[in-house]
Each structure stands twice: as C-alpha cells, then as structure tokens.
Amino acid sequence: MNGKKLNIGLFGFGTVGSGLYDVLKRIGSKNVDIKRICVRDMSKKRAVDAEFTDNADDIFNDPDINFIVELIDDADAAYAIVKRALQMELPVVSGNKKMLAHHIEELIELQARYNVALLYDASACGSIPVIRNLEEYYDNDLLTSVKGILNGSSNFILSKIFNEKMSYADALKLAQDLGFAESNPTLDIDGWDSLFKLIIITIHAFGLYVAPEKIFTYGISNMNDNDIRFANEKERRFKLVAHVEKVKGNKLIMSVMPQLISRNKYIYSVEDEFNGVVIKGLFYDKQFMFGRGAGGYPTGSAVLSDITACLYDYKYEYKKRNDSQLPEYTTDHTFRVYYRYEDYADLDLLKFESVSENYISDDYKYVVGCVSLAELHKVQEELRKRNVFIAAYPND
Numbered sequence: 102m103n104g105k106k107l108n109i110g111l112f113g114f115g116t117v118g119s120g121l122y123d124v125l126k127r128i129g130s131k132n133v134d135i136k137r138i139c140v141r142d143m144s145k146k147r148a149v150d151a152e153f154t155d156n157a158d159d160i161f162n163d164p165d166i167n168f169i170v171e172l173i174d175d176a177d178a179a180y181a182i183v184k185r186a187l188q189m190e191l192p193v194v195s196g197n198k199k200m201l202a203h204h205i206e207e208l209i210e211l212q213a214r215y216n217v218a219l220l221y222d223a224s225a226c227g228s229i230p231v232i233r234n235l236e237e238y239y240d241n242d243l244l245t246s247v248k249g250i251l252n253g254s255s256n257f258i259l260s261k262i263f264n265e266k267m268s269y270a271d272a273l274k275l276a277q278d279l280g281f282a283e284s285n286p287t288l289d290i291d292g293w294d295s296l297f298k299l300i301i302i303t304i305h306a307f308g309l310y311v312a313p314e315k316i317f318t319y320g321i322s323n324m325n326d327n328d329i330r331f332a333n334e335k336e337r338r339f340k341l342v343a344h345v346e347k348v349k350g351n352k353l354i355m356s357v358m359p360q361l362i363s364r365n366k367y368i369y370s371v372e373d374e375f376n377g378v379v380i381k382g383l384f385y386d387k388q389f390m391f392g393r394g395a396g397g398y399p400t401g402s403a404v405l406s407d408i409t410a411c412l413y414d415y416k417y418e419y420k421k422r423n424d425s426q427l428p429e430y431t432t433d434h435t436f437r438v439y440y441r442y443e444d445y446a447d448l449d450l451l452k453f454e455s456v457s458e459n460y461i462s463d464d465y466k467y468v469v470g471c472v473s474l475a476e477l478h479k480v481q482e483e484l485r486k487r488n489v490f491i492a493a494y495p496n497d
C-alpha cells in the first residue's frame with residue numbers, strides 16, 4: 102500500500118470516531134482521507150462537513166473506498182463489519198475489544214486466508230502502544246508476565262477514594278458526570294473491559310487465546326468502607342489489576358481482580374483515568390508503560406497510528422501462535438487473598454488452603470488466606486451477588 106492514498110470508510114462517529122476525524126484534520130494528512138462515515142442515527146446533528154450514511158452498503162459498495170475503520174459501540178455489528186471487510190480484502194482497523202476478545206481466532210484465520218491486515222492497537226490501553234510492542238519486541242521465552250491497570254474509569258474511582266477520601270458512590274457519580282464511566286458502568290467496574298483487553302494482550306504476549314468465560318473476573322463494585330480502611334491500615338491501595346503470568350511447567354495463569362498494591366509498585370502511582378502496564382521478563386526485570394487509555398484524541402491518535410502502519414503494509418504476524426512451546430492455560434494456581442464476608446455461609450463459599458488472619462466483629466469479618474484460582478473461578482457469580490469482597494493480597 103506504500104505510496105497509495107487511503108480512502109477510508111469509517112464506521113462510528115462517537116468519542117473515538119470523531120476524535121480520529123479531528124486528529125486527521127489537525128495533521129492534514131495527504132495520504133489519508135475519510136471518504137464516508139456510517140453511523141446508527143442519521144437524525145443526530147454532526148458538527149462536521151462530511152458525507153454520512155446509516156447503510157453499511159454505501160461504504161462497502163463504494164469502489165473508491167480501500168480501507169475500513171470500525172469504531173462503533175456494538176460488538177455484534179462490529180464483528181459483521183470487520184469480517185465483511187476482510188472477506189473483501191479491505192484492510193481494517195478496529196477499536197472494539199469486546200468483539201476482538203470473542204472472535205479474534207476466526208479473524209486471525211481470515212487475515213491469513215485473504216492476506217489482509219486487521220490492526221487494533223487502540224483496543225487495549227488506548228494511546229499506549231502495548232500490542233505492537235508485545236508482538237514485535239518481547240520474545241516468548243523471555244517474557245514472564247504482563248500486568249496492569251487497563252481500565253481508566255475504575256482507576257479514576259479508586260483514585261478519588263484513596264486520594265480524596267470520596268465514598269465509592271460519589272466517586273462513581275463523578276466519573277459518570279465527567280464522562281469517564283458509562284451510565285451503565287458494569288463493563289468498567291466489574292472488570293469486563295479489562296478482561297477483554299487482557300485476552301488481546303495475551304495473544305500478542307504469549308501467543309495463546311483464552312476465551313473470556315474461562316478467566317476469573319471480579320471488579321470493585323462490592324468494595325465498602327471497611328475494605329478501604331483495611332487497605333489504608335496496611336498502607337496499600339486497591340487497584341483493579343489484569344494479569345497474565347507464566348508459571349511452572351510452561352503454564353499461563355490469567356485473572357482480573359482488585360489487588361492490594363503496596364507503595365513500591367509502579368502501578369501504585371497510576372492515578373485517575375490513566376492506564377499502566379508492567380512487563381516482566383527473565384533478564385530485563387520489569388518495564389513500565391504508562392499513558393492515557395481512553396478518550397477521543399488519545400484513542401483517535403492510536404487508530405491513526407494503525408492506519409499509518411497499514412500504509413507501510415504492516416500486519417501482525419502472530420508469530421508466537423506458531424511456537425511449538427505454546428504455553429497452556431491453567432487455573433491450578435494459589436493466590437493469597439483478602440476476603441471480607443457477611444455471614445458464615447459466605448465464608449463456606451471458598452475452600453481456603455490456609456488462613457493467616459481471621460478477624461471477626463459484629464459488623465466486619467474478614468480472612469486473609471490462600472485460595473486457588475480454580476476455586477475463585479467456580480464461584481465468581483456468587484462472589485458478585487453476595488455482600489462479600491475479595492482482592493488479591495500479594496506478600497510483597
């Protein structure tokens with residue numbers, strides 16, 4: 102595609118779609134032009150002078166359009182758009198982590214079959230170029246873990262709680278008022294958004310795809326004042342951490358859950374709506390990537406970076422997926438956790454392998470102990486429904 106001009110058919114003109122549009126206008130690229138924009142609702146007023154449609158065919162049937170950018174908030178429709186683009190041998194950039202986390206294996210196969218690129222660096226951590234770095238730079242044998250704060254909304258809420266002593270409810274309301282959290286914030290605060298990003302990151306870090314339903318995912322919505330006091334007393338903070346790590350026997354563990362983070366950790370000081378990713382390896386110890394994980398301009402500029410990469414015929418090669426030593430996913434791994442519960446039936450929910458602290462008072466009960474990831478995964482729905490809260494509590 103080098104030397105050619107990209108005529109883009111853009112799907113979606115919300116936060117990211119309009120962010121991309123503005124970024125492109127500001128830089129005045131000669132090689133990249135947004136030819137037509139497909140949206141859901143044509144009656145909405147748009148403050149730009151561009152050609153809009155609500156019919157995908159107007160984009161796919163336009164012979165001048167040679168590039169698709171998909172930035173819509175509907176994962177099923179996004180899947181249909183991306184698949185159709187690949188089948189038409191049109192390169193495509195997507196930001197839809199939910200769609201990718203469910204369909205990436207098929208989309209990898211389609212990219213190979215039609216020899217066409219699908220890039221999605223913007224889908225995980227917005228402006229932080231984590232996917233391309235993991236893909237190109239970090240060798241599978243040396244990489245040991247990728248861990249981070251991948252969701253800006255939940256991190257914003259936690260920052261307000263720990264820095265400004267806000268209540269959980271007030272912090273959530275502020276996040277919504279400022280546009281960091283959706284009116285239905287479940288995807289962010291219950292960990293799903295982080296999970297989707299973790300799945301995408303794991304493909305590029307270790308070559309392995311693990312389906313969302315296999316991974317223990319738990320958010321911050323059950324956290325209460327007692328939990329916050331516990332963290333403060335231990336001089337730690339809760340952070341919602343997504344985590345993939347190679348453990349003994351070339352196995353991989355994955356989880357999304359709150360963690361009690363001590364001051365000496367990089368992610369302790371990732372504040373507000375920012376994201377931070379720590380990459381650990383055998384000989385380089387750890388490296389830290391930090392930046393804006395969301396927002397129209399940061400994400401729009403990451404999309405532009407993918408578009409520009411396509412101008413130079415860049416494709417993800419998924420080299421690690423062909424590794425004969427591909428790691429195997431396991432939940433057979435033990436974590437130390439803090440578990441706050443209401444009554445003894447809640448305590449019986451989890452089989453602890455050992456307990457090192459057990460506190461009981463009329464209005465606050467907790468244990469600190471070791472429990473397996475398999476055990477946590479088995480009861481993840483119950484942990485969400487009951488008046489309990491669980492967080493990883495690493496020794497360091």
Ligand SMILES: NC(=O)c1ccc[n+]([C@@H]2O[C@H](COP(=O)([O-])OP(=O)(O)OC[C@H]3O[C@@H](n4cnc5c(N)ncnc54)[C@H](OP(=O)(O)O)[C@@H]3O)[C@@H](O)[C@H]2O)c1
Pocket residue numbers: 112113114115116117118139140141142143145172173174175178196197198199223224225227394395396397400
């Ligand atoms: N927001 C972020 O900071 C961020 C960061 C990284 C990745 N992402 C991802 O980027 C994508 C877009 O996010 P966003 O925040 O920009 O969403 P948004 O502000 O809610 O905008 C969504 C856009 O998609 C359009 N749309 C929905 N269904 C459609 C369909 N079937 N056909 C055509 N257009 C359709 C909507 O049209 P109308 O305007 O007519 O309603 C709207 O323009 C999502 O996958 C999101 O996960 C977002």
